[in-house]
Amino acid sequence: MQDLLKKSAIEQSEAIKNKEVSAVELTQATIERIKSIDEKLGAYNSLTEDTALETAKKVDEKVAKGEELPLLAGVPLALKDNMNLIGSRTTASSKILENFVSPYNATVTQKLLENLVPIVGKANLDEFAMGSSNENSAFKKVHNPWNLNKVPGGSSGGSAASVASCESTLALGSDTGGSIRLPASFCGIVGMKPTYGKVSRYGLIAFASSLDQIGPFSRTVEDSAALLEVISGYDEHDSTSLKLPVENYRNSLNNDIKGMKIGVVKEFTQEGLSPDVEKAMQNAIDTYKSLGAEIVEISLPNIKHSIGIYYILATAECSSNLARFDGVRYGHRNQDANNLLDMYCKSRSEGFGPEVKRRIMLGTYALSSGYYDAYYKKAQQMRRVVTEDFLKAFSQVDALISPTCPNTAFDLGSKTEDPLAMYLTDIMTIGANLAGIPAISIPAGFDTDGMPIGLQIMTPQLTEAKLFNISYKFEQANDYYKKLANI
Numbered sequence: 001m002q003d004l005l006k007k008s009a010i011e012q013s014e015a016i017k018n019k020e021v022s023a024v025e026l027t028q029a030t031i032e033r034i035k036s037i038d039e040k041l042g043a044y045n046s047l048t049e050d051t052a053l054e055t056a057k058k059v060d061e062k063v064a065k066g067e068e069l070p071l072l073a074g075v076p077l078a079l080k081d082n083m084n085l086i087g088s089r090t091t092a093s094s095k096i097l098e099n100f101v102s103p104y105n106a107t108v109t110q111k112l113l114e115n116l117v118p119i120v121g122k123a124n125l126d127e128f129a130m131g132s133s134n135e136n137s138a139f140k141k142v143h144n145p146w147n148l149n150k151v152p153g154g155s156s157g158g159s160a161a162s163v164a165s166c167e168s169t170l171a172l173g174s175d176t177g178g179s180i181r182l183p184a185s186f187c188g189i190v191g192m193k194p195t196y197g198k199v200s201r202y203g204l205i206a207f208a209s210s211l212d213q214i215g216p217f218s219r220t221v222e223d224s225a226a227l228l229e230v231i232s233g234y235d236e237h238d239s240t241s242l243k244l245p246v247e248n249y250r251n252s253l254n255n256d257i258k259g260m261k262i263g264v265v266k267e268f269t270q271e272g273l274s275p276d277v278e279k280a281m282q283n284a285i286d287t288y289k290s291l292g293a294e295i296v297e298i299s300l301p302n303i304k305h306s307i308g309i310y311y312i313l314a315t316a317e318c319s320s321n322l323a324r325f326d327g328v329r330y331g332h333r334n335q336d337a338n339n340l341l342d343m344y345c346k347s348r349s350e351g352f353g354p355e356v357k358r359r360i361m362l363g364t365y366a367l368s369s370g371y372y373d374a375y376y377k378k379a380q381q382m383r384r385v386v387t388e389d390f391l392k393a394f395s396q397v398d399a400l401i402s403p404t405c406p407n408t409a410f411d412l413g414s415k416t417e418d419p420l421a422m423y424l425t426d427i428m429t430i431g432a433n434l435a436g437i438p439a440i441s442i443p444a445g446f447d448t449d450g451m452p453i454g455l456q457i458m459t460p461q462l463t464e465a466k467l468f469n470i471s472y473k474f475e476q477a478n479d480y481y482k483k484l485a486n487i
């Protein structure tokens with residue numbers, strides 16, 4: 001059974017179909033693994049054992065009747081704890097929502113349940129998805145399964161640590177500035193952010209709505225493609241959802257990439273990379289050359305502004321989105337306030353952690369009268385300029401590659417006192433959110449301490465099929481993905 005937990009989602013669903021294992025057995029084994037090792041990792045805020053087993057039972061009933069199974073039926077999955085699952089707590093790892101029980105399902109949750117994917121628990125994250133190390137959770141830190149003294153990356157650190165340690169086979173994360181790709185890179189797995197609008201945000205606790213996208217975590221590219229097929233599609237509950245048919249990405253995974261043009265982002269490979277990351281990048285270039293792709297150096301001249309743009313737009317949007325947590329309708333309410341204003345102030349002061357407060361203050365400032373044009377409007381204009389850089393690049397190449405992060409996972413506690421250093425870890429991932437394009441991080445080697453390195457690949461909007469194809473070819477030409485964290 002321990003061996004089966006390490007297999008890919010596609011392999012596990014085959015095993016269920018062929019009656020080598022029942023979905024209930026697989027789910028139970030997954031939950032047992034969580035119970036035996038999660039004390040060390042801190043990847044889960046809560047378990048949803050009953051829901052998971054109920055779903056698994058339905059899978060087994062279908063198998064017994066000889067009925068066809070939906071894609072990924074019976075494969076255990078962790079849901080980031082900022083997505084609603086009816087009847088379970090959705091905390092966003094914040095005190096303010098500590099006891100909030102979801103009254104409805106997020107659209108992604110609904111789709112998972114319809115596909116009979118057992119949801120085993122709610123994965124830890126940085127409070128309201130704000131952070132890069134998962135040290136901003138109000139409840140507990142997440143540890144990296146490859147080295148417990150290192151961060152797993154954030155903000156979807158629990159989701160990534162869960163998949164990397166085989167506490168689940170799949171997970172969902174949300175990515176506003178890199179929160180799927182960075183932890184995927186630090187934990188040595190596949191993490192993918194779809195085109196903005198591909199996956200419904202209904203039932204995801206909003207951080208910065210113009211940037212937020214939900215996406216899959218897995219240990220293989222094929223599983224990533226399959227999970228995106230399950231969760232994507234038009235949803236009338238999300239006004240930014242794209243009215244497009246669900247695609248089959250798995251059909252084109254193995255297409256020949258001979259003759260494709262792959263751009264290496266100049267600004268991300270010139271300086272500041274750790275030597276091991278630089279080596280991995282060179283290896284990626286060599287791999288693509290050997291697969292017949294043409295490598296071209298591409299400049300994104302304005303990408304250097306992306307962190308500045310992001311920290312104005314994301315904070316502005318979050319200051320507005322988080323205004324609803326006022327002690328009246330959701331979550332924590334201070335009990336000894338004298339009047340309404342006092343109740344708002346005390347509830348919010350007690351409920352939000354320091355990083356969330358910093359973001360709300362920065363965002364409120366950027367939106368305030370007299371500063372709006374200088375900050376918010378300027379940042380909007382610059383977002384367009386960065387997007388144009390990408391459009392220009394994609395008129396010359398099929399895809400862009402870079403490291404996902406200039407370095408591998410850092411030590412717990414090493415950046416907590418320096419928010420700017422923490423913000424800089426997203427330097428290579430934020431661009432894709434600003435431009436709304438799909439981007440992925442796939443395993444691309446290890447540093448001298450054995451910590452995983454991630455390769456980021458980006459393609460134009462709505463070209464997920466090509467993105468998965470280019471990723472799959474790299475994955476299959478190397479065997480980094482086969483090595484699992486030893487925990």
Ligand code: GLN
Pocket residue numbers: 129130131132154155174175176177178179180207314426
């Ligand atoms: N690390 C970034 C931040 O703190 C990105 C977070 C995310 O993508 N949710 O804002």
